[in-house]
Amino acid sequence: MNGRHYAVGVLLIALVVATTGVARGAAPVQLTFTVWSYSNDVILDNIKKFEAKNPGIKVTMNDFAWEKYTDVMTARFVGKTATDLAYSSDHWLQQWAAANWIVPLDDYFPQVATYKPDFAPYATEGMTYKGKLYGLPYYADTIIFIYNEDMLKRAGFTTPPATWDDVTRMALAMKEKKIVEYPIMFQFQDITPWYIEVFLSMVYSFKSYSMFDASLNPTFDREGSAALKVAQWLVDGMRKHKIINPASLETTEIPLVKAMGAGQVAFAVLPKYNLADLNTPGAHAQAGKFKMALMPGETHGTVGFVRFYAMTKMAADRGKDVRDAAWKFLEYFGGRTGGEFVVVKRWALEKGLGFAQLPLYKDPAIRAAINKWGNVTLEEQQSKVARAKEALTPFWGTWSLEFQKELNKALLGQKSALDALKAAAAKWKEMRK
Amino acid sequence: MSLAPLRPRYRESRYAYATVLPVVLLVALFTLYPIAFALATSLREVVLYRPWSTPFVGVKNYLDVIRSDFFLGAWQHTLTFAAGAIPLATALGFAIAHLLNSRTRLASFLNVAILLPWAIPTVISGIIWAWIFNSSYGAFNGALYSLGIIDSYVPWLSRPTTAMLSVLFAHVWKEVPLTSILYLAALQAIPEELYDAARADGAGSGAVLRHVTIPLLLPTTLIIVVYETMVAIVTFDLLYVMTGGGPAGATSLISYYVYNSMFVAFNFGQGAALAVLLAAALVVLITLYLRVLRTEEIYAG
Numbered sequence: 072m073n074g075r076h077y078a079v080g081v082l083l084i085a086l087v088v089a090t091t092g093v094a095r096g097a098a099p100v101q102l103t104f105t106v107w108s109y110s111n112d113v114i115l116d117n118i119k120k121f122e123a124k125n126p127g128i129k130v131t132m133n134d135f136a137w138e139k140y141t142d143v144m145t146a147r148f149v150g151k152t153a154t155d156l157a158y159s160s161d162h163w164l165q166q167w168a169a170a171n172w173i174v175p176l177d178d179y180f181p182q183v184a185t186y187k188p189d190f191a192p193y194a195t196e197g198m199t200y201k202g203k204l205y206g207l208p209y210y211a212d213t214i215i216f217i218y219n220e221d222m223l224k225r226a227g228f229t230t231p232p233a234t235w236d237d238v239t240r241m242a243l244a245m246k247e248k249k250i251v252e253y254p255i256m257f258q259f260q261d262i263t264p265w266y267i268e269v270f271l272s273m274v275y276s277f278k279s280y281s282m283f284d285a286s287l288n289p290t291f292d293r294e295g296s297a298a299l300k301v302a303q304w305l306v307d308g309m310r311k312h313k314i315i316n317p318a319s320l321e322t323t324e325i326p327l328v329k330a331m332g333a334g335q336v337a338f339a340v341l342p343k344y345n346l347a348d349l350n351t352p353g354a355h356a357q358a359g360k361f362k363m364a365l366m367p368g369e370t371h372g373t374v375g376f377v378r379f380y381a382m383t384k385m386a387a388d389r390g391k392d393v394r395d396a397a398w399k400f401l402e403y404f405g406g407r408t409g410g411e412f413v414v415v416k417r418w419a420l421e422k423g424l425g426f427a428q429l430p431l432y433k434d435p436a437i438r439a440a441i442n443k444w445g446n447v448t449l450e451e452q453q454s455k456v457a458r459a460k461e462a463l464t465p466f467w468g469t470w471s472l473e474f475q476k477e478l479n480k481a482l483l484g485q486k487s488a489l490d491a492l493k494a495a496a497a498k499w500k501e502m503r504k
Numbered sequence: 505m506s507l508a509p510l511r512p513r514y515r516e517s518r519y520a521y522a523t524v525l526p527v528v529l530l531v532a533l534f535t536l537y538p539i540a541f542a543l544a545t546s547l548r549e550v551v552l553y554r555p556w557s558t559p560f561v562g563v564k565n566y567l568d569v570i571r572s573d574f575f576l577g578a579w580q581h582t583l584t585f586a587a588g589a590i591p592l593a594t595a596l597g598f599a600i601a602h603l604l605n606s607r608t609r610l611a612s613f614l615n616v617a618i619l620l621p622w623a624i625p626t627v628i629s630g631i632i633w634a635w636i637f638n639s640s641y642g643a644f645n646g647a648l649y650s651l652g653i654i655d656s657y658v659p660w661l662s663r664p665t666t667a668m669l670s671v672l673f674a675h676v677w678k679e680v681p682l683t684s685i686l687y688l689a690a691l692q693a694i695p696e697e698l699y700d701a702a703r704a705d706g707a708g709s710g711a712v713l714r715h716v717t718i719p720l721l722l723p724t725t726l727i728i729v730v731y732e733t734m735v736a737i738v739t740f741d742l743l744y745v746m747t748g749g750g751p752a753g754a755t756s757l758i759s760y761y762v763y764n765s766m767f768v769a770f771n772f773g774q775g776a777a778l779a780v781l782l783a784a785a786l787v788v789l790i791t792l793y794l795r796v797l798r799t800e801e802i803y804a805g
């Protein structure tokens with residue numbers, strides 16, 4: 072081999088190495104993102120905009136029905152199906168984090184700490200496990216008290232109820248004046264996930280609201296507890312005063328909203344986004360007549376819940392490039408871009424979704440959008456006194472079904488409110504073992 | 505003496521084994537393996553969110569589910585449901601098949617029309633019936649109210665007894681078409697001569713039914729009863745959609761708890777133990793049926 076051949080050979084090798092290196096450097100980072108199906112067109116459009124802003128990252132979205140989401144995700148995590156980023160929720164956090172399926176963001180991205188002061192306390196709590204933050208919010212909302220203003224006025228009241236006794240008094244007046252046979256309705260079907268959230272919202276409206284002590288031992292089954300007051304109020308409302316529709320026991324969210332929209336219900340406790348739907352012109356016979364009030368009770372506290380973007384352990388283990396891309400994704404979707412909460416604001420303006428980022432309440436566009444169907448001042452006030460659900464252990468979901476079944480036994484008159492709570496407390500202790 | 509004469513027979517049996525082998529393998533793959541896997545799972549602590557630890561726990565899962573307070577109640581609901589569903593689906597199917605068997609002009613249309621409820625997916629029929637029995641706008645309440653039978657709408661699905669009756673009604677509505685068609689096929693296979701002979705002997709329609717039709721329909725009845733027992737005991741989707749197992753667990757059958765253990769609590773060990781117990785109960789019931797309804801003995805008698 073002469074010197075010329077040698078030089079050409081070296082040049083060729085260098086070219087191949089350089090080309091491969093360039094190709095490798097230019098290959099986009101692939102991220103797999105799982106969501107539950109809701110406004111997929113908006114999600115895809117957000118992804119498109121994110122990819123345009125970050126040419127080195129490609130995102131594949133997989134969507135699943137909300138009802139099946141946890142089942143599917145569990146199967147994906149256990150089967151190690153590629154998943155880098157995922158929608159998650161406060162009530163699955165403990166289970167997912169305990170199983171090491173998702174990772175704390177503070178461990179990988181210390182800069183996430185700068186976002187914490189922006190979040191409503193209930194949302195931060197709902198995304199925190201063992202002191203560490205596991206996500207940035209997709210949306211956050213509160214459970215609120217909704218009333219039909221027209222029915223209330225016909226019953227002779229000009230202001231909404233401020234306590235649960237007020238609710239009873241006003242409902243009895245409506246019943247007496249034959250405005251509606253059962254002024255109050257709940258979504259208390261045995262298995263509806265909103266059941267316990269609604270119950271806890273009522274409990275959190277009391278001063279001593281805790282359901283558990285610091286060691287997670289149940290305290291809700293004691294005489295004088297807020298839970299017992301609420302349970303007894305419900306039992307009395309259904310069985311003694313007959314102001315709560317007995318069909319509540321078969322009712323879920325959509326039928327309740329429909330019944331309310333049709334003018335069959337004057338008072339309900341519902342996730343806040345339903346108010347936007349109820350007041351949408353043309354959507355319901357009574358549209359435009361619905362208002363929110365602070366949750367009746369001593370403190371007007373309620374439940375706040377948060378759905379968030381989480382990074383999986385699989386993504387964390389894929390290396391620095393993937394982790395960096397994941398952070399860019401998380402920050403674009405749940406954080407600030409150019410100083411603005413771009414995606415969160417879009418959800419709020421276009422779909423009426425609530426948010427955890429409190430600075431957004433100062434945004435004039437947001438305030439105007441909320442005031443079209445609700446009351447931004449009250450909403451902000453309610454948001455500040457909302458709190459995350461306590462004791463979200465990995466068995467919380469299973470236990471909540473047992474709790475709901477026991478409380479329904481009290482509502483049917485099969486046992487007293489106290490006995491129902493005692494049975495639910497016994498279940499908690501049994502599951503905790 | 506030599507082995508030569510045995511060879512063709514040996515070859516024949518080898519051929520027979522070879523031809524059934526694919527089916528045996530398929531059955532092993534899709535039936536025996538899942539059963540064995542379920543049995544193995546039921547003896548371990550398998551909690552899906554703790555996949556790294558699945559220790560062998562022996563019969564602990566079985567003891568846990570048997571001792572749990574839902575076990576007896578769920579069996580009580582399951583057997584109540586089955587006790588209503590099986591005779592109703594069987595008797596109504598028999599009666600409708602008789603009507604369809606009468607040679608009317610509408611017979612062929614009715615044969616098809618009667619199958620429609622059976623062809624509707626269970627979840628869809630559950631949603632339809634939940635709407636029909638709805639306490640605010642249900643058609644059933646509307647009809648009773650229009651006829652002056654009720655003063656105000658009744659929350660059928662919010663009371664334990666009426667909720668159970670409602671789901672039972674919906675279940676029977678869905679099952680009767682199948683039992684009717686099975687009985688109709690069996691009825692049409694009974695030779696006309698037997699009826700002629702019975703009538704010639706002076707038998708009236710009651711006696712013909714008792715001594716000719718019913719005995720000859722016993723094999724079909726056995727199949728229907730076995731099938732309906734299995735369906736009634738393992739049914740889940742219809743109740744889940746209509747009542748969610750409520751109110752206060754009044755319509756929670758044992759199958760609901762299998763689902764609950766597996767897909768809510770993610771406790772596959774307990775879920776598998778429940779499924780094995782459910783399967784064992786079905787085997788016991790079916791064995792009992794086969795003993796009680798042994799057709800050869802009835803014919804011999």
